[in-house]
Amino acid sequence: MVAGEASGDLLAGRLIDGMQARWKTVEVCGIGGPQMVGRGMQAWWPQDKLSVHGFSWELIRRYREIVGIRRQLRERLIAAPPDVFIGVDAPDFNLALEADLRASGTKTVHFVCPSVWAWRPQRMELLRRAADHVLCIFPFEPALLQREGIASTFVGHPLAQLIPLQPDRAAARRSLGLDDEATVLAILPGSRRSEIDYLAPLFFAAAARMLAARPSMQFVVPAAPGLRARIEAAARNSGLHGHLHIVDGQSHAVLAACDTVLLASGTATLEAALFKRPMVIAYRMSWLSAALIGRKLLQPWVGLPNILNRRFVVPELLQDAATPAALAQATLDWLDAAQHAPERLQELETCFTTMHHNLLRDTPALASDAIAQVVQS
Numbered sequence: 001m002v003a004g005e006a007s008g009d010l011l012a013g014r015l016i017d018g019m020q021a022r023w024k025t026v027e028v029c030g031i032g033g034p035q036m037v038g039r040g041m042q043a044w045w046p047q048d049k050l051s052v053h054g055f056s057w058e059l060i061r062r063y064r065e066i067v068g069i070r071r072q073l074r075e076r077l078i079a080a081p082p083d084v085f086i087g088v089d090a091p092d093f094n095l096a097l098e099a100d101l102r103a104s105g106t107k108t109v110h111f112v113c114p115s116v117w118a119w120r121p122q123r124m125e126l127l128r129r130a131a132d133h134v135l136c137i138f139p140f141e142p143a144l145l146q147r148e149g150i151a152s153t154f155v156g157h158p159l160a161q162l163i164p165l166q167p168d169r170a171a172a173r174r175s176l177g178l179d180d181e182a183t184v185l186a187i188l189p190g191s192r193r194s195e196i197d198y199l200a201p202l203f204f205a206a207a208a209r210m211l212a213a214r215p216s217m218q219f220v221v222p223a224a225p226g227l228r229a230r231i232e233a234a235a236r237n238s239g240l241h242g243h244l245h246i247v248d249g250q251s252h253a254v255l256a257a258c259d260t261v262l263l264a265s266g267t268a269t270l271e272a273a274l275f276k277r278p279m280v281i282a283y284r285m286s287w288l289s290a291a292l293i294g295r296k297l298l299q300p301w302v303g304l305p306n307i308l309n310r311r312f313v314v315p316e317l318l319q320d321a322a323t324p325a326a327l328a329q330a331t332l333d334w335l336d337a338a339q340h341a342p343e344r345l346q347e348l349e350t351c352f353t354t355m356h357h358n359l360l361r362d363t364p365a366l367a368s369d370a371i372a373q374v375v376q377s
Contacts, residue, residue, distance in 0.1 A: 002031040004050035004090030006191040006224050007267035009033030012088040014158035015111060018364025034225060045069055050093055074100050081106045084375050091123060098130035107374050110134045113141045124148055133374045135367050139358060153370040156361025163274040165356055172256035176247065182218045183335060186258035188268050191224040198284050199264050200231055204238035206327035211243060213332060219244050222251040260334040262327060270304040273352045278334040278345060279314050282322040313351055
C-alpha cells in the first residue's frame with residue numbers, strides 16, 4: 001500500500017481494518033503514516049516523503065528524491081510481487097506505479113477515484129491502464145468509470161462511518177479543556193509543511209482581526225504530526241501565540257468542539273461537513289501552481305461540500321481573494337447567523353446530514369470484499 005499524505009493515511013487505516021477482519025493474517029508494507037503503522041504496516045518510507053504542495057519549489061527541489069523512491073519501490077515489488085498493490089489516493093505518484101506493476105502481472109487496486117470529474121480528465125486513460133479495480137468513495141463515480149470500461153465499486157466514504165451523525169460538542173470541549181459557553185473557531189491550515197508556510201500566517205492574521213472584533217473568542221488549531229513547531233512559529237509571528245490553543249492531532253475533537261471552521265481546501269472540508277459545521281474554505285499557492293491548476297479545472301468549486309452539492313453551500317476564498325479581512329468577515333458572518341439568521345445554519349445542517357447519509361456505508365467490509373475478488377480473479 002502507498003498513502004502519500006495524512007488524509008490518505010486515515011482512509012488506508014480503515015481499509016486495513018477491513019482486511020484484517022476478513023483475513024486472519026495479512027501483511028501490509030509500503031509507504032504510509034501513523035494510522036497505517038499503528039495497524040501493523042511495515043513502512044519502508046514515511047508518508048511525508050511524498051507530501052508536497054502544488055507545483056511548488058518544494059516539489060522541484062524534491063522531485064528527484066520522490067522519483068527515486070518510486071523507482072526503488074517499483075523494482076522491489078516487481079522482484080517480490082505482492083498478492084495485491086493498493087494505491088491510496090496520491091494519483092500523481094500511484095497511478096504510474098500501478099500501471100507498471102499491473103503490466104508485470106501484479107493485481108492493482110486504486111482506492112479513491114481520482115477527481116477526473118473535477119480536473120485533469122486526461123488521467124482517465126492512465127487510470128484505465130493502472131487499476132484492475134477502483135474503490136469509489138462518492139456514489140456518482142462508478143457510472144462514470146463504467147462508461148470508460150473501468151471496474152469499480154462504491155464503498156462509501158470511511159469518514160462517514162467514523163464520524164457520528166450527531167457529534168457531541170460538549171464532550172469534545174471537555175476533552176480539549178474549552179469553555180462550554182465560549183465561541184470557538186477551529187483553524188485548519190493544512191497537513192503539509194508548505195501549506196502551513198503559505199496558509200497559517202494568513203489564517204492567523206484573519207484570527208487576529210476576529211479577536212479584535214470579539215475579544216472572548218477562542219481559537220483551536222490541530223497540528224498534524226511534525227508540524228507543531230511550524231504552527232507555533234507562525235502564531236508567534238502573528239502576535240496570537242497566547243490566544244491559540246494548539247493541540248497535537250485530534251482534528252476530529254476540534255471539529256466536534258467548534259462553532260465554525262476556517263480551513264484549507266482538501267479532505268478536511270468534507271470532515272467539517274460531516275461534523276455539520278459551517279466553514280470558510282481558503283487556499284493559496286504559488287502563482288505558477290495556481291495558473292497550471294486553474295487551466296485544468298472543470299467546475300467552479302474546489303471544496304468537497306460544494307462539489308458534492310453542485311453549488312456554493314459554503315464560501316470559498318482562493319488566491320488573491322483570500323485576504324485576512326475577507327476571511328475574517330466570511331467567518332464572522334457564520335457566527336452572526338447564529339443570532340440573526342438561524343435558518344441559514346439549519347439549512348446547512350440539513351444539507352450536510354443528507355450528504356452524510358448518502359456517503360454512509362460499511363466501507364471496510366465493502367472494500368475488503370472487492371479486494372478479495374480482485375485477488376481471487
